[in-house]
Structure formats: structure tokens, C-alpha cells
Amino acid sequence: MSNGVLGVLWPFSLFIIMLSVVGLYCVLVTRNLIRALIGLELLFKAVTLLLVTVGYVTYHAALAQALVITLIVIEVVVMTVAVGVVLGIRSYNESLDTRRIRNLKG
């Protein structure tokens, strides 16, 4: 195995870790429901990039692509349902502020 291909792995993983930190930070810190969903999307992006990178490094690009396509389809459906739930909350609250979610204690 050439070192060139493997050399790609670490810099990419570094950026993937940072991208997922950005996404996670957004989910945890934000007070807006839509922005929380955008943070989740960033998490999905990081995972997509990770799968594609692994496929490239191991010469399994075809398998990785098959997985990524499935992942993208699922991602869209999850986001659609999540937006449906957000709109449902909005129809009661007229706001998208997570601080209004106080009915539940956790």
C-alpha cells in the first residue's frame, strides 16, 4: 500500500473531528430549534466525509458510495420529520426558542 493514500487519512480525520465538534457545539449551545437541526446536519456531513475518506483510503470507494447514498436518503427523511415536529411546536408557541421547552424535566 502506498503511503500517499494512507497519508490522506489523518489530515482528513482531523478536519472531520473539528467539523463534528462545530456541529455538536451548535446542537448543544443554540437556543433555536432550526439551528439545532442545522447542527445535526453538520454532524451528518462529518460522518459522510468520514465514510467517503475511508472508502478512498481502503480502495473501497464503491462500497462506501453505496453506503453514503443510503445515508443521504435517510438523512433527508429524518430532517423532514424533524421539521414537521418543529413546525408542530411552533404552531403552539409561535416561537422557535428552546427555552420555551420547559414543560418537560428530563
Place this chain on the structure above:
Amino acid sequence: MYAYLILIPFFSVIILNLPFRTTMKKAAFWACLVLLLAQMCLVVFSAIFPGCSFFDIFKTLFKLDFTADNLSRVLLFSIALILCVTLLVQKSILGDKERIFNFVNMLLIILVGMNGIVMVRDIFSLYVFLEITAVSSFILIGFNQDLDAFEAAFKYIILSVIATALMLSSIAIILLLAGDTSFSAIASTVRLSPHRLLISLAVGIFLCACFIKAGLMPFHGWLPDVYSAAPTSVSVLLAGIATKTVGVYTLIRIVNSVFVLDRSLQHLLLALGAVSMIAGALAALGQRDLKRMLAYSSISQVGYIVLGLGAATPLGLAGAIFHVFNHAVFKSLLFVDSAAVELETGTVQMDKLSGLAKRMPVTGFTSVLASLSCAGIPPLAGFWSKLIIVIALWASGHYAYAMLAVLASLLTLAYLLTMQRKIFFGKLGQDMAEIEEAGPVLMLPALILAVITVGVGLLFPFVSILLKGNLLGG
């Protein structure tokens, strides 16, 4: 043969939504019920006559790789049973034909998702079916369009997506080392690969995802909200089987057939199981809302299952699987009873209820049975599975954990008896005099579940012979 358990519900969803919708709407409820009963019969049949595979035409057309061992069979049976109960509960709560039709469709989809989880032998396909189940549970939680339910669903979505992101990163690391995603390839890679650190990382990340999905104690934030805010029929489904399939089954499967359960992992499982078991029971003691109390009780019972798994012996595993089944039965029974109470009195706040056993004898009686089974009182079914788990812990040298399991059993008895005393015993409240027993559609599943609890408990020697076969073989 098992591919039918995926294909038939899938095609029936499509057929139900073809042009003749008005006739279909009438048939949907019965079709779903028949389908679920057929699944139960098929599973029992295939357990009694293993190796008998008929109708394998599809194998020539599609390469759908579904198989089932005894662990899968236990789950397949419980899934069909609890979905039946859910359907009946929903039918008795909701009269509207159109909405029942939508509910049946969602139920069939979640059936496909859970059957898939139980039967796939590929880690990425497992993820796909997990996501199908998760998405349909989001929709079902928000089915009644309540604000609380939407908020709980949103919380669940956030945590569930984080869990799946973790799971996918773990899959990516595995793909890097194994180059494939089937269970057998991963298992051989995990045993042979020299990269211990990367493998431990992948295993750790995957287990974290499973813990979030199963609602174990440090990761349980979404669970009480979801169980208490969702429509009661959906609570039956989620508490009884959906969370158990998504989280606990995945954990059992992954730990046993894919990854190796090494020493540090075993200690992690034992510690987390004990924390959930004790803290869940303590939290349940302080609840006023019946459904919320049952949710914390569910966390506590999942702790037992994980403890059994952490014992890392065949006996512990058998106890864990047996407890999954028992928990499905008695926890759904408790939720069915809470549905009856909510339907008749309009509240599940324990302070507002008293002396209901006089007005609702069947509900009171079945809930006492379920509570005793949950607390592990002989000769009910819950006693045997808890006994097996405790014996397995003791035999493998984890004496402290065995003692904790017994202690948690006392706590369970304490909070469930408090609940019984508040709701069903004591003086009948002034405003409760007009309450009547819930209808037969709601009492039928309660009675069936109660019969199963008592029956399995009394017939345990026979059941133990069934369990003795190699649980993960076949």
C-alpha cells in the same frame, strides 16, 4: 423464509394505500391484527420445527439475507405480541377510522423496521433498520399533535441523531479495518486485527450509541419525557418493545456475535447496568405521574438486562434475554392499565386517584400481577428471569453486583406498592364514584398479558428447557 416477515408487512402497507382506500380503511385494522398473529404463529412454528423452510421462492429472485436464531425468535415473538396490544389499545382509545388507518400504516412500518433489526446480519443494514424504527417512532410520538409530545419527540430526535452519528463513525472505523460490513467479517477482523486501539475506539463509540438508544442512566434524558408525553398506546409500544429492540437487542447482538466482550468492556457494562438499575428505581420512587414512574422503572429494568449481559456467561445471557421478554410483557401490561386509568378518569397523576380497585377490578387485579412480576415475586415470570440474572452474577464472582440486584428488587417492590396503594387501594375518592371499568377491547390485551405472566411463571421448567438450547446458535 424469514424474508417474508419483512416483505409481507411492507407490501401490505403498499396494498393498503392503493386506490381502493375506502374498503381498505375498514380492512386495515383486521389485516394488521391477522398479520401480527401470523407472525407469532410462524415464530413458534419455526422454533418447534427448525430447519423446515418452505416457500423459498424469493431466494431465487432477491438476495435478501435475513436469518433468525433463538435470540431473534424471542424478539420476533415479543414484537408481534406487543404490537397486537398496541393496536388494541389504540382502537379502544380512538374511534376515528381515518386516524386508525394512519396508525395501522405506521405500525406496519415500525414492524418492518423492528423485524429487520432483529434479522439482519450486516452492521450497516442494521443501521438502516434502526433508522426506520426511529423515524416511525418520532412520527408515532407526535401522532396526537400535543405540544408535550412534540417537544419530547424533538428531544428524542436530537439524541437519536447524535447516537446514529456515533454509530456511523464506528461503522466507518470498522470499514477501515475490515473492508466489509457483514457481522462475520467484522467478527473475524476484531479477533485477528493487530490494531487494538482502533478496535476499542470503534467498540466504545458503538456501545455509547447503544446506551443512548436504550436509555441507560447517564444517557436517559429523553426517555421519561417521551414515555410520559407520547399517546399511551405508543408508550406501550416504546416501553414494551421498541426501545428494547433498538437499544438492548442491538447491544446484546453486537456484544455477543460481533465484538468480543473483554474485561474492561465487561466492567463498563456491569457498572452502567448497576447505576441505571439503582438510580432508575430511586427516581421512580419520587414520581407523581404514573407514566413517568413507569418510564423510570423501565430504565431500572434495562439496568437488570445489561447486568445479565455483563456477567458474560451463557446463563447471564439467557437471563438477559428472558428478562427482555418478561419486561415486554409486564411493562406493557402496566402501560395498558395506565391507559385504562387515563381513559376512565382523565388523569394519571397519582395524588388525584384513589381506591380505583373497587370500580375497576380487572385493571386493578392485572396491575397488581404486573407489579409483582416486575418486582420479582415468585412464582410470576419476572421472578425467574431476575433469579437467573442474580445467579449468573453470583456464579461469575460479581458478588457486589448480585447484592445490588437484590436490593434494587426491593426498591422496585417499594415504588410499585406505593403506586398500587395510591391508585387502586384505599378509600374510593368522592369524585371517583361514577368511574366504570374500561371496555372489553382494552381489557382483552390486559388479560392476555396477565395470563402470559402467570403462565410463563408457572410453566417455567418447560420454558427453561426451551431456553437451554444454544441461544445464539441456529
Place this chain on the structure above:
Amino acid sequence: MSVNIAILLSLLAASLWTVLTRSLLRSAIGLALTSAILTILMIRLDSSLAAVFELSVCTGLISVLFISTISLTHPLTRKEILAHMRERRARFWFLPFLLIALGVILSLLKIKPPIDLPAPEAVKEARNVLWSLRQVDVMGQIIVLLTGVFGVVILFKERVKK
């Protein structure tokens, strides 16, 4: 390689902008931008088919979804915006510093993993892999889409009726 690093840096910058920008609309556009940059990276990593999916579905469809949702919500008044900005700055200012610190620490680690790679795959075409080896996943995709349809019916249509 340096080209890849440059693209990765811009990917990170786009994601940071997505998170830090004040307006939700710009945030959604930032997400689309992140996704578009990701598409370029995917093409460079030999995954053109998946890249097409990413571009059409994530950059296109999800952005439309988010932007239409945002347009349904009420805009804030000027006073609220000012208060909101101040408060956001308090919560988000240390994210860039956190990232820089994380990046420095991670790049100092200098992990050059000598990994034994698995054997290269036999089937080279993503479409063939999907259709011949991963039929279960394809079926899963169809079921997930069906679930999405029911989700829209139950969550959107029934509410309109109400």
C-alpha cells in the same frame, strides 16, 4: 494534497460561518455552502455518484426544506435582534478559539497510522454494489421514503385539517 487541505479549510470555515452567523436564513445558506464544498471533496475522493446525490439532495432539497421553514416563522423586531446578538456573542465567542486549540493539539499528535488495509474490493462500480450486494439497503431506502411520506401526512396534513 495541499489542494485537499485548502478545500478542507474552506469546508471548516463554511461550517463555522453556518454556526456563527446571526440570521437563520444565512445559516441555512451556509449549510448549503458546506454541503457544496463537501461535494467537491467527494469528487476528488473518487466518489462521484455519491457526490451527485449530496449535491442534489443535501444542497438542494434540504436547503429548500430549511428555508421554507424559516420563512414560515415570524421575523424579530429590531430591539429583539440587538438583545439576541449580544446574547449570542456571549454563548458562541469561544467556539473559534476552541477549534484552533483543538486543531493545534490534533496536528501536534502527528499520527501516521501504519494500518494493514483490507484487500481491495472486487466490484468497482457503486451502482453494481448497491444493486447486487446491498439489496437490503435499497429496500431499506424505499421503506424509509415511505415512512417519510406517512410522516408528512400525519404531521403536516392532519394539522392543516385541525
